[in-house]
Amino acid sequence: MTQGNHVVINLRDTGSATRNVETDVRVESTSPAAREPSLPDAGLRSPRHWRVVARLVDLSAVGAVGFGVLGSGQSAVQTLQIVGVAVAVALLRLGVGRRQSVSLGKARTVETMELAAVSLEVGLALLLVQATLLPPLHLTRVAVFSVVLVFGLAIGRALTRVVARRLPEHWTSPQRVVLVGDDEEATWLYRLMSEYPELALTVVGRVGHPLDIHPGLRGLPWLGTLHHIRRITQSAGATSIVIAGGGLGPDALGTALRELQSERVDINVSAGLGGLDPSAIKLSTLGVGSMVRVRTRHARTWQAAVKRSVDIVGSAVVLALASPLIALAAVGIRAGGDGPVLFRQSRIGQDGRSFTLLKFRTMVCDAEQRKATLAQQNERTGPLFKIAHDPRVTRLGRFLRASSIDELPQLVNVLRGEMSLVGPRPALPEEAAAFEGRLVDRNRVLPGLTGLWQVEARDNPSFFSYEMLDLYYVDNWSLRLDFVIMVTTVPVVMHRGVRSLVDVAKRAVGRTPRTHASAERTAAA
Known part of the structure; x- marks a missing residue:
């Protein structure tokens, strides 16, 4: 595990339960204490019922993706047969109510690797069974089904985590x-x-x-x-x-x-x-x-070539598809007041080389000058700096950050070869200067638009997690790990974007009563 x-x-795995929140x-x-303590009596609590809910969400994702991808061009009966086989295979692979393979906790990327294996097995099972029991299925459609299923299962697990955090005490x-x-x-x-x-x-x-x-x-x-x-x-x-x-x-x-x-x-x-x-x-x-x-690992030249090819093609495609969104963000920033649309900042890249990172401007124009006055409010440990409610961030900037839209210009850095789609977070020069010991090894690879730390512990203030996850990526890099991180990024960004919109709506609703109350007090005066 x-x-x-x-x-x-x-x-041994008997009778206890885990909560992945x-x-x-x-x-x-x-x-x-320096003596044998006397401990209070305590017993085991009831099993955690949310595991059953998690499995049902998994199977629902299999059914939804099956109907959406494999049902086109099939009759209702044929579609039910196909989806039924897919759900049955997933049921055998996942097991309703069965304990997860990790008892104490599971990284999102590790979980996504397992979900990718489940998706592949379900797709292979459909190809094997179709010869006798199912209507013909084209190989391309089954391949698309398996890929989409990975995203569907990952999003389902993300939703399960959100629900699990809000379960009543007797459920956990x-x-x-x-x-x-x-x-x-x-x-x-x-x-x-x-x-x-x-x-x-x-x-x-x-x-x-x-x-x-x-x-x-x-x-x-x-x-x-x-x-x-x-x-x-x-x-x-x-x-x-x-x-x-x-x-x-x-x-x-x-x-x-x-x-x-x-x-x-x-x-x-x-x-x-x-x-x-x-x-x-x-x-x-x-x-x-x-x-x-x-098992030893040996990075091969062809893997690096494939990674670079994926960076070029992927960033070009995303830039093309996101061009309307990029234009809207630029217009919104420009309409918000004076100042440049893009924020340029020096960062440290592969082998310690500096480069200019591009982002949409999400702060006031004098944000860098005001940073020193906010040092006492820093919520991060080590050389990192971040404030959850940073007063320098603009109203539009809060949404752009939460939805990661502000990072879309970094795709240009990827095309230039200064960054990769996946890699450690690009460090500031002052941060890199404070890195000690093995953490310097993170400069062996290109920094990334997304990465292991970003999907696993972006909101964790601990520098320990930052160091651990970056070194894990450097030591264990593979094309599979990059793929899993990209898949895991989707539900993480979606969750943060939805949460940001909900927060904006709450603030808007919360301001309305106060505005009316203020008006009433003014009228009474």
Whole structure:
């Protein structure tokens, strides 16, 4: 399994549930103890019913795409047969109500990879079955169906996340996690659970040495030693155990796992391979021992050529299709007052070369000069700078930013070869100057219009997520990963755009009563 994009091996999957919503990890206590604590009794809650809803949304997407793409030119009975087979195959592949393959959290891109595999399998099944049971289907139409289905499933999952965040409490049950470990790997796991936006976890505390621990774990309460893991799990009402396996010897780890096998908990052992693509890892054996086999990757010249070809063709096509939208945005910015339509800014590209990035202007003309006065309001960590309600952003600019329309001029940067459609966020010179250690490796690739950080953690203020996701992309780049990121970008942008329109409507409605009330007070005076 994966926790975010980190490799975690799930050893048992019994009775507990997950909630794939965007909240922060919670810690029940902030004062570590140096003795065996007494924990309150707590039990497991009811299963999370929203998984069934998620599966029904998936199957609805399969049906809708099937009717829309495969039903053309077919009779009603034939269309029902085709869609019925597609839904049946998806039902077998996804499983209604079946637990997701990731127990603690799943990155959107990892999820999209799985959905792409489901779409391909459904398309292949239609081609295989049509020879005997279905009316003839053209290969091109089935291919289009599979591609559209990936987007349909991804959008459906995005909608499910939005609904899940608004479910009443009795529909959900929080994950109570016990972290086992004292070292840097355990700290990395704790930070991942704390800062990754796709997790919703309550960290009950840690198990291990009471005093000899990594500094990053000192804010977690100590629950006891590994010898008491079973009693601690029961007393804490834990639903999941996360073990930093690299810091435990085989005897200690084996003893702990045997103790926990009879408990109704998810047991997740970190493989110590943070930042490695989970698809490159397979479980294997050496005699009677368990091993993790890592498949090596070698980037080929033809893949880079294909990426560049996709950049050129894709950016040219999007520029052509979006030209009316680009014209409307330019007119709107010009009508909003004096100042240029485009904002030009120096950014750092591949191999540390600087280039001029193009964007639609979304701020007031003196925004750069006013930045220093807003430093105290910065909501980001590290060298990044961002304010959620930046006073420099114009009214139109808020919508352009939320819908990512402001970034359409960057397609010109892509055509010039200064950027790619997919890649790390182009850094400012002052940001790049503050990068240390391995983060400098992000300059090995072209910056992108969209990227892993943009779709996974754009609203996460943590610099840890920024660093982790950028390095993950650099270390594991592939054409498949680029494709998945582009597919995942669609529902993310749609959600942000709709949310922006809703916010604008709420502000407009909210202003109306205040305006009337003000008028009444004026008249009364």
